[in-house]
Amino acid sequence: MRPEEGTIPSRAVAIKAVLDLLTDQPVIICNGFPSREACKLADRPTHFYMIGSMGLAPAIGLGVALAKPNKKVIVLDGDGNVLMNLGTLATVGALKPKNFIHVVFDNEVYGSTGNQPTISRIVRLDQVAKASGYVNVERAREREDVTYEFKDMLQKDGPSFLLVKITEQAEDVDRVPLEPTEITRRFMKAIE
Amino acid sequence: MIDSDDFVRALKDTGFDFFTGVPDSILAGIIAVLIDQRLYLPAVREDEAVAMAAGAYMAGKVPAVLMQNSGLGNCLNVLASLNLIYRQPCLLLISWRGFQGKDAPEHLVMGQTMTQLLDTVGIPHRTLSEQTLVEDLNWTAKTFMEKRLPVALLLKKGTVKGLQP
Numbered sequence: 001m002r003p004e005e006g007t008i009p010s011r012a013v014a015i016k017a018v019l020d021l022l023t024d025q026p027v028i029i030c031n032g033f034p035s036r037e038a039c040k041l042a043d044r045p046t047h048f049y050m051i052g053s054m055g056l057a058p059a060i061g062l063g064v065a066l067a068k069p070n071k072k073v074i075v076l077d078g079d080g081n082v083l084m085n086l087g088t089l090a091t092v093g094a095l096k097p098k099n100f101i102h103v104v105f106d107n108e109v110y111g112s113t114g115n116q117p118t119i120s121r122i123v124r125l126d127q128v129a130k131a132s133g134y135v136n137v138e139r140a141r142e143r144e145d146v147t148y149e150f151k152d153m154l155q156k157d158g159p160s161f162l163l164v165k166i167t168e169q170a171e172d173v174d175r176v177p178l179e180p181t182e183i184t185r186r187f188m189k190a191i192e
Numbered sequence: 193m194i195d196s197d198d199f200v201r202a203l204k205d206t207g208f209d210f211f212t213g214v215p216d217s218i219l220a221g222i223i224a225v226l227i228d229q230r231l232y233l234p235a236v237r238e239d240e241a242v243a244m245a246a247g248a249y250m251a252g253k254v255p256a257v258l259m260q261n262s263g264l265g266n267c268l269n270v271l272a273s274l275n276l277i278y279r280q281p282c283l284l285l286i287s288w289r290g291f292q293g294k295d296a297p298e299h300l301v302m303g304q305t306m307t308q309l310l311d312t313v314g315i316p317h318r319t320l321s322e323q324t325l326v327e328d329l330n331w332t333a334k335t336f337m338e339k340r341l342p343v344a345l346l347l348k349k350g351t352v353k354g355l356q357p
Contacts (some may be wrong), residue, residue, distance in 0.1 A: 004245075030245070048250070052273025056243035059235075060274075063247020066233065067210065087236040124252070179211060180278040188250045 009143045010169040011105045012037050015076065017146040018103055022046075022074065023155065026064050026191045030057040032112035034105060036173040045190035049176045049183055050105045055084030058092060058102055065097040066136060068191065072099050072154060079106040079120035089161075093133025098157040103150065104136070107166045110187060114167055129161035136160040194322050194352045196221035200229070206329040208283060210248040211256030212241040212325070218287035218347055220355035222269050223258060230333045238263030239270040242342070245282040246274055248317040254336070256283040261302045261346075264309065271313060271342060283332050288319070294305060310344055317344035 009017070012036065019027075019042045028048045034050040059132060061075035077112070082089070082104055082128045092100060109115040116185055130137045136156055140147040146164055153160040211226050212233040213219070225234035225357035235241035239261040246349055259267075264286060274280060289295050290303015302309075310317045316335050320328050328345060335343045 009276070021316050026251075028245035046263040050274075051269045053243065055237075056239065056270060056274065059240040059243035060250075061255075063210075063212075063244035064251045065247075066244070067253045085237070088240050091240060091264040093305075120322075153318060157193060184250065184278045188252075191251060 007020045009166060010042060010073070010171075011107065011166045012142075013143055014105055014146050014164045014166055016041050016048045017143050018074070018076065018150050021147065021151055023048075023067065024156065024190070025072050025074055026061075026068070027074045027076060028057050028061040028064065030054070030078055030079065030081045032081075033170045034076050034078055035111070035176055037171050040118055040171065040173045045186040048187045051176065051180060055081050056088075058088045061100065061102070062088070062092055062095065062097065064191070065100040066095065069097070069099055071191065072101060073097075075100070075102045077102060077104045078111070079108060080110045080118045081167060082125055083118055083120065085101075089129050089132040089134070092159050093129070096133065097159055098133070098153065101150070101153050101157040101162070101164045102129070103164060105164050105166050107168050108146060111168060111170050123148070126161060126163040129163075134159045134161040136162075139163045141165050141187060156178075163180070177178070193350060194325060196225045196353050198236070199325070199352045200225045202325060202329055206333050207254045208256045210245065210255040211258070212244050212255070214238050214260070214263055215258070216260035216289070217353075217355040218289070218349050219258050221353040238266045239293070240269050242270045242284075243274065244327065246278070246280040247285050248271075249282060250277035251278050255283055258285045259343050261306050262289050262299065265302065266305060268313070271315065275342045276314060280342075281336045282291060282341045282342050284315070284342055285335060286343040286346050288346045292346050306346070311348065315344055317346060319346040319348065321335040322351060347352070
């Protein structure tokens with residue numbers, strides 16, 4: 001792991017670093033700004049954008065990963081989301097899908113509702129993931145670290161957990177311009 | 193009383209091939225068979241199980257989620273803001289604790305209001321009986337495929353062999 005120093009990227013920069021390394025892998029993206037930003041940065045039919053059911057992105061990803069053991073499944077998540085359903089870290093750690101990569105963009109606030117503080121400043125989510133049984137757990141603070149660690153996780157057996165510490169900066173982005181039924185339909189077709 | 197082995201066989205014959213959930217004593221016999229056959233994926237919360245089922249459905253599986261009806265309370269948000277709006281079906285195998293007011297106090301409110309709750313949210317449901325097992329399961333599969341919505345099959349104590357047969 002590279003040293004934790006240097007510039008802290010915004011979430012959009014970090015999301016782009018991850019998406020740049022992906023082609024046709026299924027990606028589940030949590031509700032709020034992460035889905036909107038991912039959709040704007042690089043919309044792909046393999047993206048499942050969530051608009052509700054906060055906290056459940058890794059559970060959806062786990063279902064995909066268990067049903068498709070030959071595809072690497074990526075979950076893009078946030079600190080508020082993870083804290084809402086910490087139990088799912090345990091479920092992932094116990095079921096240990098090798099093809100599961102959980103990336104958490106941690107800005108220590110509920111960014112979609114007005115930047116109220118989360119408790120991730122106090123609770124080390126990467127340590128919780130490690131204790132829950134994730135096999136590879138890393139923490140990144142620079143864009144190059146995100147690229148380096150995520151590329152490494154794509155090669156390794158998981159489950160893997162990448163905590164990316166980011167700023168509160170959010171892009172000026174619209175809501176995801178797709179109907180939920182259309183998101184389901186095209187995601188299912190794309191990962192067939 | 194339906195034997196748990198027979199019930200699991202009937203579920204598989206109907207097409208269900210992904211099983212997750214949170215245990216209840218009424219469901220214990222079914223879960224024991226699923227564990228024995230290495231088909232059961234344990235969840236820690238019922239809404240997590242429903243979300244896992246949604247992912248599995250999108251990846252080509254026909255999922256079933258087992259839960260006590262108290263867990264239905266935990267599922268209201270996932271059903272409302274994931275399954276129902278994204279059209280992601282699953283079979284909800286829900287044990288009916290508190291049926292006719294005969295259970296521990298914590299089960300009485302949900303036991304009395306569960307079917308109204310399912311009607312209000314818009315989830316089709318039916319109560320399983322031994323006499324109509326095949327018909328009931330065919331109805332769940334048909335509703336699942338046609339409506340692409342979660343469909344609930346309610347299990348009263350003693351319909352399928354549970355923890356205390």
